[in-house]
Amino acid sequence: MARAESGQARSGGIGRFLSWRKVFGTFFGLCLLGMGAFTVLYLVVDVPAEGNPAAKAQSNVYKYSNGKTFAREGAVNRELVELSEVPKDVQHAFVAAENKSFYRDQGVDLKGTTRGLLNTLRGEGKQGGSTITQQYVKNYYLSQEQTVSRKLKEMVISLKVDRNKSKDEILAGYLNTSYFGRGAYGIQAAAQAYYGVDARELNVTQGAYLAALLQAPSAYDWAAASEAGKTHVKERWAYVLDNMVDEHWLDTGARARQKFDVPDEPKGAPGLAGQRGYLVKAANAQLQEQLVSDGVPKDAAAALVDAGGWNITLNIDEKKQRQLEKAVKAELTSRLSPKSRAVDADVQAGAVSVDPKNGRVLAMYGGEDYVKHYTNNATREDYQPASTFKPVIFTAALAEGSDTQDGQPITADTVYDGTSKRPVVGSDIPFAPENEDDQSYGPVSVQRAMNKSVNSVFAQMGVDVGMEKVLSTADKLGMDTEDEEAVPSQTLGTMGASPLQMAGAYATLDNHGKKVTPSLIKKADHLDHSVDFPDPVGEQVVERGVADSVTSVLQGVVDDGTGAAVRNPVQDVAGKTGTSDDNKSAWFTGYTPDLVTSVGLFGEAAKDRTTDSGEKVRRGAQVTLSGAAGGGRVNGGGFPAQIWAGYTFDAMGAPSAFDLDTEMGAGIAPPSEEPDPSGSQGPSEPATEQPEDPTTEAPPTSEEPSGEPTYTPPTEGPTAPPTVDPTPPSEPTWGIPEGPDGRGRGDRYEDDGD
Structure with a gap:
């Protein structure tokens, strides 16, 4: 038995030896094969006689949607x-x-x-x-x-x-x-x-x-x-x-x-003066993003585009581009005088116009001159969109079927507490935002709160919906929320956004909830191949009824709110104004059934300076717009809305009406009058409006006054608002949460006298 076991042991040892010999033999054979293959490769591959085509790069050619060339970016620098x-x-x-x-x-x-x-x-x-x-x-x-x-x-x-x-x-x-x-x-x-x-x-x-x-x-x-x-x-x-x-x-x-020696700011090439440089650089950025999506490394994609040889046709409509430039000049830049008012040199404007049905960017305004101001104001994302974010909150509320703190469904008729500086209820993070000019509205419907841009209402609504869900909805609509914190202050639009992003978000609403990702490029060809771009119109990201309800409510902002500057007797218009804290940005984003345009004004220091209080301001820093053009606070219902109206009513075709699948909002029925739950009817807006003193700077705010601007749209016919359906509104639902002191809704207003 011992002898047999010894034999088995010797046999197993020899087997293991033979197995390892096979492994080493295989490995050695592979090495010889690899060396032989590399030797053949070394003999076959020669050093090229000359450099690759990139060393002889051509210019890029850029065209309007009609095929007309508007720019050539020179040979490789x-x-x-x-x-x-x-x-x-x-x-x-x-x-x-x-x-x-x-x-x-x-x-x-x-x-x-x-x-x-x-x-x-x-x-x-x-x-x-x-x-x-x-x-x-x-x-x-x-x-x-x-x-x-x-x-x-x-x-x-x-x-x-x-x-x-x-x-x-x-x-x-x-x-x-x-x-x-x-x-x-x-x-x-x-x-x-x-x-x-x-x-x-x-x-x-x-x-x-x-x-x-x-x-x-x-x-x-x-x-x-x-x-x-x-x-x-x-x-x-x-x-x-x-x-x-x-x-x-x-x-x-x-x-x-x-x-560390901070590099100089980039400068635009002289041949790309005016809007051409902004269009070229924005087109290059989209082309690079698509190449990266196709598997090209990011910096290699940038090098490939800059190397030249591209024939790029944009979706830009030449006529509408001229109309947008004309509107900005007529309504803004012609009124600025940087030599006599230092603040006028700090005013930057950006705008993007999109066809909501196909997602094509039809016009873009990046700034007064690309050579003078390299940053494209139409695509920059460093300024707050302010109250133009409020429709996103309402969209989230409808999409999620959210309720108030009292368990009432949130609709256009839901009544909230519009008291300025009222602490939100239900949030672990304290937040009590001030309304414009610290104005309190008392019990106010969501419709009227949207019309007058009541901060306290939408701060509470954001908490009622859940800020994570609000940011998720913003992301679905096309806003960049990746690094944003889900806190109540986001309800005031404190994240950064660009006119391009806001145009896309509102275009998705205009397109009945189908995602619109604005596309600047129509086609791009390079030598013997083309780059395929995805359809700018994607899947349904919010239900049609939700999107159409928001559109209906936003018509009220134009008919009876802060967007009155764009009211038109023959054309349906929906939109929202926005003015950020310290008046560093002012916005109007609005739309008709066929055209969406977002206009933003940004306060950017034109040079290094020291303020009267001794504060050092660096060139390019965000600064206030207040006092621009000799006025007071620059509101979204002012210059931005005026630019929007000047462009849109010139660029649009025949008047058109929204086709809405909804039964709520100002576009369906007149805004309701909200009863006071305490039994006394307090005013929901000031009894009188004082004219703004242009020499006095208003306190920091996140919205504009509710008085109507003086701008008159270039239209014919009567100046009265459009006729609306006389059908009485549905019975409002009540959703005012109890105050943090535990008092009920009626008690909160019994002593206010508002």
Whole structure:
């Protein structure tokens, strides 16, 4: 028995030995096969005789929807320089950032390349690990595509280039072909774009920033970076300098003296003056986003667009574009006098007009002149939309079937407590917003609260619905809520938004709840292929009855509220005004059945200055609009509404009526009069309206006064409001929650006298 067991043991040991021998044999065979394949590849792949097509890039051509060319963006912004024209410290900054072993390696990082190949096979896109030689080969000889064959070619050519060229030649090629963002290819163009100097004038701290920029030109451009992005930029900049110390290219004393040099603001190209530059850059941004959606890495997509050769047709209607520009000039810029009133220089306007049926952007106003003001006011998202957000809250209430604190369904007729500074009930976070001019409305219906933009009502409604659901609805309508906190203050529209976003959200309502994502591009072709864009009109994101009810309520804002400046006797109009805290922004977003337009005014400091109180204001900071054009507070019912009316009533075709599937709102029946639950009828608006003193600045506010502006729409016929259905309104439902002191609804108003 022992002998048998011993035999089995010997047999098992031999079996294991034979098994391992097979494994090693297989592995060795694969290695030989791989080496043989690489040898064949090395013999077959030659260094190309000349650079890739991007090195001979063409211009991009931009056309209106009718095919008429309105802009050509010139050839690639690149000026070749000798390496001797780049300071040695700056050369070392790039090597420290990208490839510390550059002067010692053979042109290839086998570990990084292998990792890149595996990631490509897994579909994980762009990965780091390439040497400077490999990046130069990719930029100059190959392409930005993420394929195994391209990466293998890159490795072979890099090995050959490293043998045939000096390190200085390779570094010069790398610096002259790299993409730095802002349309700048090569270090000379980058030095001019970011610091306004030639490459030979760059210092080490500027060189370190440009070297850091190469990792992510779009995200690390200081002018466009978020606060988090700016933090990452400085960390990357410090990493570059620290690596220079490690390689003995910078002593510790010099390192300690380095201070981050903030890059210059971007400047528009002279050939893109007026609105052309805004349209071109917005079209480029949409094209880049689509390329990224198609699998192209973000910075490679930006480089591909800037490299040229694109024929891009926009949805912009040439006639409507001219009409929008004309309206802004007539209603705003012609009334501003920056030389006599400093505040007038701080006024920026942006507007977007969309066809709600197909999502096409028909007109866009980005600012007075792209060359003078690089930022596109139509697409910027850094100003609050203020009370133009209130319809989103009401949409969420209807979509979610929400109830008040008293369990009453929220509809246009639901009555809330409109007392100014009334603390919201049901929130863990205390919030008691002030109404415009601290005006209290007493018991007020949702319809009238929308008409007069009563903050206290919509703050409570947001809590009743649940702020998470409100933000979810905003996201469905097309607003960017990813980084927003679900707190009651959001009911005042405190998140950032652009006229483009607001036009899309309201277009979705106008389109009976089908998602509209405004699209600027009609088609884009490059050489022998086209880019396919998704249909701007998507799925049903809110029920038709919900969207139509909101539209009906928003007609009341125009017929009997803060949007009276756009009232038209022959045309159905829905819309909402908005004015942010400290009067830093003012809005009107409105629509007819066939046209949605959002107009925003933004207070942006035109230059560095010190206020009378000693506060330092940096150029580009958000500042108040109050006093612009010699008036007082700039409200959404003023200039923005006037621009909207001047454009819309000029651009629209024959008058049309909304086709609404709803039984609530001002578009269906006259607004109801709300009884006072205490038994006494208090006024829901001031008995008299005092004219605003243009020389006195009003206190900070989040909405505009309810008095009617003096603007008269360019229409013919009687000036009375449109006739409405005389059918009496439905019985209002009551939903005023008890106050925080525990008193009932009747008790709250018995002593007020309002």
